[in-house]
Amino acid sequence: MLPIRNSSEMSQEGHGSDGDVEMGLNTDQVTTEVFTGRTDKTYSIEEINKICNEKAQEAKTAAEKTIEMIEADRKKKLEKISQLRTELTNTINDANIKINKIYEDLKKI
Known part of the structure; x- marks a missing residue:
């Protein structure tokens, strides 16, 4: 099963005061990431x-x-x-x- 992630997830990560990673989701453009042996490819929902x-x-x-x-x-x-x-x-x-x-x-x- 392919993991579905928001394309801007990585830029929305932040560290809280307790050291945990906080994740803010921006739902502007949802993409699916397909991991291959050498490269990462992203496909839009439309694709x-x-x-x-x-x-x-x-x-x-x-x-x-x-x-x-x-x-x-x-x-x-x-x-x-x-x-x-x-x-x-x-x-x-x-x-x-x-x-x-x-x-x-x-x-x-």
């Missing part, structure tokens, strides 16, 4: 919100593409099932016709 919105939009776009791919695959499979069902029905009908013909031929004997 963080922009990054969050971009990442949310990327996730939404990826989800939409995934849904489209799943729907296309489902449609393709349904078409294949329909085709196989038609072929099976035709095969059964052809077999029934042949069975009936053989039955009629056997009745004549």
Whole structure:
């Protein structure tokens, strides 16, 4: 979790008469400090919100593409099932016709 600090916190620090550090908060500009191995970077709330919105939009776009791919695959499979069902029905009908013909031929004997 990133610590949120006021950008002017450091300049507002003071030492009280008892030696404790007193902190006065100035809420003019709140920034988030990200500590890296070599340098400190600060980001404004607006920048963080922009990054969050971009990442949310990327996730939404990826989800939409995934849904489209799943729907296309489902449609393709349904078409294949329909085709196989038609072929099976035709095969059964052809077999029934042949069975009936053989039955009629056997009745004549």
